[in-house]
Amino acid sequence: MKKSNYKKRCQFFIFFNESKYRFRFIFSIVLIHVFLLGCKTAQRTKGQESFGQTKEDIKSIVYKVNGYWQKTHPNHGNSFWHVAAYHTGNIEAYKITADEDYLEYSKAWAEKNEYKGAKSDNKSEWKYNYGETDDHVLFGDWQIAFQTYIDIFTLEGKKDPEKIKRAREVMEYQMSTSANDYWWWADGLYMVMPVMTKLYNVTGNELYLEKLNEYLNYANSIMYDSEAQLYFRDAKYVYPKHKSANGKKDFWARGNGWVFAGLAKVIQDLPKKSKYREEYITRFKTMANALKAAQQPEGYWTRSILDPEHAPGFETSGTAFFAYGYLWGVNNGILDEKKYLSVIENSWKYLSKVALQEDGEIGYVQPIGERAIPGQVVDVNSTADFGVGAYLLAASEMYRYLKSKE
Numbered sequence: 001m002k003k004s005n006y007k008k009r010c011q012f013f014i015f016f017n018e019s020k021y022r023f024r025f026i027f028s029i030v031l032i033h034v035f036l037l038g039c040k041t042a043q044r045t046k047g048q049e050s051f052g053q054t055k056e057d058i059k060s061i062v063y064k065v066n067g068y069w070q071k072t073h074p075n076h077g078n079s080f081w082h083v084a085a086y087h088t089g090n091i092e093a094y095k096i097t098a099d100e101d102y103l104e105y106s107k108a109w110a111e112k113n114e115y116k117g118a119k120s121d122n123k124s125e126w127k128y129n130y131g132e133t134d135d136h137v138l139f140g141d142w143q144i145a146f147q148t149y150i151d152i153f154t155l156e157g158k159k160d161p162e163k164i165k166r167a168r169e170v171m172e173y174q175m176s177t178s179a180n181d182y183w184w185w186a187d188g189l190y191m192v193m194p195v196m197t198k199l200y201n202v203t204g205n206e207l208y209l210e211k212l213n214e215y216l217n218y219a220n221s222i223m224y225d226s227e228a229q230l231y232f233r234d235a236k237y238v239y240p241k242h243k244s245a246n247g248k249k250d251f252w253a254r255g256n257g258w259v260f261a262g263l264a265k266v267i268q269d270l271p272k273k274s275k276y277r278e279e280y281i282t283r284f285k286t287m288a289n290a291l292k293a294a295q296q297p298e299g300y301w302t303r304s305i306l307d308p309e310h311a312p313g314f315e316t317s318g319t320a321f322f323a324y325g326y327l328w329g330v331n332n333g334i335l336d337e338k339k340y341l342s343v344i345e346n347s348w349k350y351l352s353k354v355a356l357q358e359d360g361e362i363g364y365v366q367p368i369g370e371r372a373i374p375g376q377v378v379d380v381n382s383t384a385d386f387g388v389g390a391y392l393l394a395a396s397e398m399y400r401y402l403k404s405k406e
Contacts, residue, residue: 051348055402059097061352062395066093068360069388070105077385079113080132081141081191082368086385087148089392094155096399103155106148115149116166117142123173128182138174140188143195146171150198158202171199175211183219185234185370186255190262190321197269212266213276225249229290230305231259233370244307245374251305252371257321260287261393264328281334284325288335291322292343299350300364303372311372314364316355320390323347327397331404348398351391362391 069086077083087106094102118137120126128138136142146167153163174182183189193212200208222235232238233255244250263284270277294305300319304310326344329335355364363380365387366372 051345051398051402053352053402055399055406058395058399058402061356062093062097062392062399063099064360065356065362065388065391065395066090066102069385070101073385076109076112079109079117079142079145081144081187082384082386083109084145084148085190086389086392088144089389089396091148091151091155092396093392096396103152107152110145110149110152110163113145114166115163117145117170126173128174128179137170138182140183140191143167143170144191146195147198150195150202154198154202164199164202167195167199168203171195171208175207180214180218183215184222186219186223186231186252187233187258187370189216189219189231190258190265193262194265194269197266200271201269209270209274209276225251228306229286230256237371244304244372245310246307248304248307248310250307250310250372253301253303253305253315253318254321254366255318255370256287256291256305257318257325257390260284260291260325261321261390263287264325267334268328268332284329284334288326288329288340292340295322295343295346297346298354299346299348300354303366303378311374311376313378314350314354315366315378316351316362316364317366317384317387317390319347319355320351320387320394323351324390324393324397327394327401331397331400344401348394351394355391362388 087109090102090106093099094106118139119134120137122135125135126137127135128140129136130141131139146164149163149167153160156163183192193216196208196212199205223231223233223238225232225239228249228251230249230251232242232250233252236242237250237252239249242250263280267277267280267284270280291301291305295301296308298314300314300316301322302308302310302312303315303318323344326335326340326347330337330340330344355362357363357380362383364378365382365384366376366378367382367384368386369376
């Protein structure tokens with residue numbers, strides 16, 4: 001063989017082998033790229049596949065629900081708990097939509113109520129037992145309004161301290177007293193705990209966090225059941241003094257919904273360095289675990305959590321608060337997504353397919369009360385402002401969950 005031909009063949013062989021390896025290398029890179037793209041796509045669509053909805057679908061639901069409520073309630077009510085609870089949801093709806101009409105709706109309500117709760121200025125007559133009059137300034141059902149006032153103040157750039165003047169006056173007076181039994185019913189934990197963390201964040205006053213913990217410890221001592229890891233509504237309902245229709249512990253769904261959602265709001269606003277943070281997270285996690293076992297196959301929780309036959313049937317307010325808590329927990333890395341995804345899927349299925357009506361009304365909301373009542377009618381026509389607020393909280397977190405999957 002001629003040397004030149006041999007050289008050419010060697011060069012061809014080398015080129016062929018180099019080309020083969022180049023091809024393999026390039027092909028491998030392409031495969032890796034496709035694999036990673038596929039993983040990213042799978043991750044992006046995981047939430048959409050699970051729920052059959054996109055974040056824009058959820059936003060449309062928020063517009064539908066909130067639009068219906070505001071259109072049918074053009075006149076603003078007082079600052080008592082049930083109206084104020086709606087506005088905590090409306091503010092979250094504003095945060096995900098940036099719809100200025102929502103913020104203006106809450107501002108108009110706040111202005112009507114002079115950025116106050118109960119309006120008495122005579123501190124000597126201020127009370128914190130149950131009461132719907134203006135002298136019950138220290139009663140948490142009047143203080144929940146402060147959450148929205150503080151949010152408005154913050155959303156507008158903290159430019160107008162008059163918006164939180166009354167909130168600070170009331171809470172700072174309360175903290176100056178020696179009493180620690182202000183939160184004697186489960187609902188109060190949602191009503192006021194977030195007020196104190198929000199005020200801490202705008203003032204830097206550590207006393208808000210210290211007193212929050214002190215008041216919470218009192219509430220735990222009279223309402224928390226360490227075995228079931230749930231809350232009785234208040235001391236009247238502690239087992240065995242009070243029992244469900246079938247002799248079981250009677251844990252009211254909406255009452256525990258208030259607590260679960262309240263803990264989520266507190267943990268969200270609590271500074272990362274807080275010495276109480278891990279304790280609150282632990283309580284939140286134990287409640288999540290206990291509630292998971294009690295969810296009905298259709299996705300809702302019955303009014304008496306551990307005795308479904310006590311007051312059977314759909315109920316939206318407790319379910320919405322629970323859904324909000326689970327979604328918030330997963331969105332913020334507090335709850336394990338794999339463990340609780342089915343809980344979220346089932347609860348959202350109920351909320352979006354059963355509770356939500358065609359015109360945007362939210363049904364199956366247990367009326368105002370303090371317990372699960374056997375025989376009480378709760379049907380598709382049962383709705384309420386606080387139930388809509390809870391629904392908007394859950395929907396807003398669902399939007400954030402799906403957005404995180406993009």
